[in-house]
Amino acid sequence: xxxxxxxxxxxxxxxxxxxxxxxxxxxxxxxxxxxxxxxxxxxxxxxxxxxxxxxxxxxxxxxxxxxxxxxxxxxxxxxxxxxxxxxxxxx
Numbered sequence: 013x014x015x016x017x018x019x020x021x022x023x024x025x026x027x028x029x030x031x032x033x034x035x036x037x038x039x040x041x042x043x044x045x046x047x048x049x050x051x052x053x054x055x056x057x058x059x060x061x062x063x064x065x066x067x068x069x070x071x072x073x074x075x076x077x078x079x080x081x082x083x084x085x086x087x088x089x090x091x092x093x094x095x096x097x098x099x100x101x102x103x
Contacts, residue, residue, distance in 0.1 A: 052077040
């Protein structure tokens with residue numbers, strides 16, 4: 013686990029806290045690829061997406077918006093990883 017969970021508000025203070033967290037990750041893991049995927053629903057993600065895209069190059073981030081249907085299907089597939097005749101018949 014890289015860090016314990018934390019909540020950040022969509023405020024200038026929350027944005028600064030997230031950027032500091034990401035800077036800390038970059039210092040701890042300078043060669044790591046930091047990928048951030050955001051579910052593309054509603055308008056609440058716009059500020060976060062704009063912030064992360066702005067900081068993308070400086071922090072070495074890969075930021076993407078992801079279709080929620082893709083996330084749902086991925087989760088569904090992960091729950092049915094064990095292949096048996098019975099699970100194969102359901103799919």
